[in-house]
Amino acid sequence: MRSVTILGVGRVAGLLLSFATMALLLRQLGPEPFGVVAMAAGLMAIVSGMGDAGVGDSLVTDPELDERRLGAALVLTGGIAALLSACALLATPLVVRFYDQPAVAWPWVVSAGSVACHLLAVVPQGLARRQERFSLLAWTRLCSMILAALVAIPLAFSRADVWPILAWQGVSPLCALVVLWLAVRPGLARPTRHSLSELWRFSRGVAGFTALNVLSRNADDVIVGRFLGEKALGYYALCYRILTLPLGLIGDSFATVAQPRLTRLLGDPSALGRALGDLIRAVTLLTTPICLGAALAAPELIEVVFGAAWLPALRPFQLLAICGAISAPGRLLGLCYTVSRNTQALARWALVTTPIILFGFFAGLPWGVTGVAASVTIVFGALAPISAAVGARVLGVEARVLLRSNAAGLGWGALASLPLGGAYLLTRQLGLSAPAVLAATIAVGALCELGLLRHTWRLLKGADQPERSL
Numbered sequence: 474m475r476s477v478t479i480l481g482v483g484r485v486a487g488l489l490l491s492f493a494t495m496a497l498l499l500r501q502l503g504p505e506p507f508g509v510v511a512m513a514a515g516l517m518a519i520v521s522g523m524g525d526a527g528v529g530d531s532l533v534t535d536p537e538l539d540e541r542r543l544g545a546a547l548v549l550t551g552g553i554a555a556l557l558s559a560c561a562l563l564a565t566p567l568v569v570r571f572y573d574q575p576a577v578a579w580p581w582v583v584s585a586g587s588v589a590c591h592l593l594a595v596v597p598q599g600l601a602r603r604q605e606r607f608s609l610l611a612w613t614r615l616c617s618m619i620l621a622a623l624v625a626i627p628l629a630f631s632r633a634d635v636w637p638i639l640a641w642q643g644v645s646p647l648c649a650l651v652v653l654w655l656a657v658r659p660g661l662a663r664p665t666r667h668s669l670s671e672l673w674r675f676s677r678g679v680a681g682f683t684a685l686n687v688l689s690r691n692a693d694d695v696i697v698g699r700f701l702g703e704k705a706l707g708y709y710a711l712c713y714r715i716l717t718l719p720l721g722l723i724g725d726s727f728a729t730v731a732q733p734r735l736t737r738l739l740g741d742p743s744a745l746g747r748a749l750g751d752l753i754r755a756v757t758l759l760t761t762p763i764c765l766g767a768a769l770a771a772p773e774l775i776e777v778v779f780g781a782a783w784l785p786a787l788r789p790f791q792l793l794a795i796c797g798a799i800s801a802p803g804r805l806l807g808l809c810y811t812v813s814r815n816t817q818a819l820a821r822w823a824l825v826t827t828p829i830i831l832f833g834f835f836a837g838l839p840w841g842v843t844g845v846a847a848s849v850t851i852v853f854g855a856l857a858p859i860s861a862a863v864g865a866r867v868l869g870v871e872a873r874v875l876l877r878s879n880a881a882g883l884g885w886g887a888l889a890s891l892p893l894g895g896a897y898l899l900t901r902q903l904g905l906s907a908p909a910v911l912a913a914t915i916a917v918g919a920l921c922e923l924g925l926l927r928h929t930w931r932l933l934k935g936a937d938q939p940e941r942s943l
Contacts, residue, residue, distance in 0.1 A: 476607045480726040483611025487618045488722050494622045496778045501629045508707030510638045512572050513580035515694025521557055521588045525550055525595040527679025530811040532599030534736050545664035545672045547596050554592040561585035583639045590646035597657035617648035678816025685823035693834045708786035709842045712793050723759050724804035727752055735812045746870030750878035753802045755929040761886025764798035766893045766918045773911040789846035796850040799857050809864035818867045893918040
């Protein structure tokens with residue numbers, strides 16, 4: 474929990490900064506530039522779907538990591554970055570023709586550069602995770618986001634196009650890349666054929682899953698942009714980005730800290746199941762009030778923060794907030810496969826779920842952005858318990874442990890949201906202004922979260938049962 478707190482504090486600061494920067498850019502620029510950037514980013518996320526091919530997770534969980542395997546990791550991630558950059562530049566005219574939008578060209582190129590920076594930072598980042606240097610990761614992320622905001626905000630007041638958003642999205646990964654390599658300084662050696670093959674044996678399953686998962690998670694952006702236009706995509710992307718910021722903050726913080734420590738529990742399936750169950754309960758407990766509060770106070774949140782021009786995003790935002798509460802433990806379930814190093818099962822599961830998710834996106838198109846958001850909510854809600862059961866089976870723990878923990882987190886999180894809901898309804902009934910309603914709701918919600926954080930600390934600390942401590 475100390476490590477989670479270190480990561481969490483840094484990421485909360487980054488979340489607030491990112492939220493404030495995004496709100497300012499959106500108010501200044503409007504939905505069209507944001508929609509154009511989302512077109513390029515959504516398609517780039519699919520094209521670069523294999524991500525780092527699981528290299529980062531392999532560095533954390535590899536029991537025989539040495540300098541040759543670090544060299545193999547750099548060769549693999551550098552090769553992916555070079556190939557992706559070359560293909561992206563060559564494909565720029567095709568992307569412009571696909572969307573029939575010339576303005577998407579530079580966002581596409583900048584998106585490719587950002588992905589390349591992320592890939593080249595995988596080796597020092599993975600080594601820092603393995604060494605549990607979480608303060609370095611937190612400060613690197615925060616400082617890079619501060620620098621990106623300092624570049625993007627002044628630019629937004631001088632030009633009302635896509636470049637302020639591109640500066641915001643491009644400066645941060647470049648800064649993080651430089652800082653991580655200078656701080657970690659990984660020891661590298663020329664990789665052998667054996668080290669490359671061992672890395673690829675782990676990575677190919679993660680690469681297959683990540684490619685399919687990114688396709689299923691980002692196809693909605695491409696579909697909405699292609700069939701409903703950039704303005705509709707601007708509304709949809711706003712909703713998705715707002716909700717993934719806090720969910721990613723909480724889920725990724727716990728997963729980053731838990732991965733190297735869960736690996737050490739592989740010899741005791743009972744302790745491993747309890748530990749992972751406690752993590753899932755903690756994450757759902759913390760995220761449920763955020764999602765329910767966002768759905769409830771969405772009218773005031775959108776109007777006050779982003780302006781009346783963004784009110785058409787209200788219904789999609791509320792639906793995706795409910796979806797976020799249901800699917801919050803998804804990042805932790807991925808640990809079932811990487812900790813056990815059974816990544817082939819991860820790819821096979823993605824082959825089952827991806828067609829279902831894609832069908833859901835297309836099924837909602839006749840009802841516009843709201844229909845797509847409703848489809849996303851239904852599909853992910855149906856798949857969530859099945860995903861937990863499959864992950865538990867791969868890890869060798871009882872499925873009921875994870876399912877019960879998820880249900881408990883959702884239930885107690887919903888109960889903890891009652892004061893937040895009461896504050897919102899009371900302030901509306903009193904006829905207070907939208908900013909006052911939003912401020913009161915956020916204040917009560919923050920108090921609820923502080924209480925839940927205290928409970929989570931006690932849950933995971935395990936002082937009376939050391940074998941359960943993460």
